[in-house]
Amino acid sequence: MDIMLFFIFLAACFGAGATGATFPPGAWYERLAKPSWTPPNWVFPVMWTTIYLLISFAAARVAELEGSAYAMAFWAAQIALNALWTPIFFGLRRLKGALIVMVFLWLSVLxxxxxxxxxxxxxxxxxxxxxxxxxxxxxxxxxxxxxxxDVEPLDLSKV
Structure with missing residues (x-):
């Protein structure tokens, strides 16, 4: 495994993860009705840090292998969709729109x-x-x- 590739993939992950700082859940999210099995807030950064380390490791292992074109294409797709979900859900407050992104994210991760x-x-x-x-x-x-x-998407004309 090439350690420089690992750090390049990790930088891409933390770039995608930066959308969480740009569009934090905040009070709006806290007021939403959520199922009882919703993970506590502290779980999210722990999970995402772990996942970003693991998927950077995975990408660095396969990037230089012959026949890795599809693996790298799926990796690129998932990190782009990963970065897109947060601004749609938390930023625009479009719960159903975020669900569409989530379907494609899940397929790309699969x-x-x-x-x-x-x-x-x-x-x-x-x-x-x-x-x-x-x-x-x-x-x-x-x-x-x-x-x-009944959640209203964010009205961008008022921003």
Missing amino acids: GCFVTHWQLDMWAGLAMLPYLTWVSIAGVLNLTVARMNP
């Missing part, structure tokens, strides 16, 4: 898992926590959208 696994077992295993977390996040996004049908 694609990452499959293609990384095909190239390197350890890289594939490193993608499993991400697939699990995005599955939970997808169900949470759907549940929150259903529990809050």
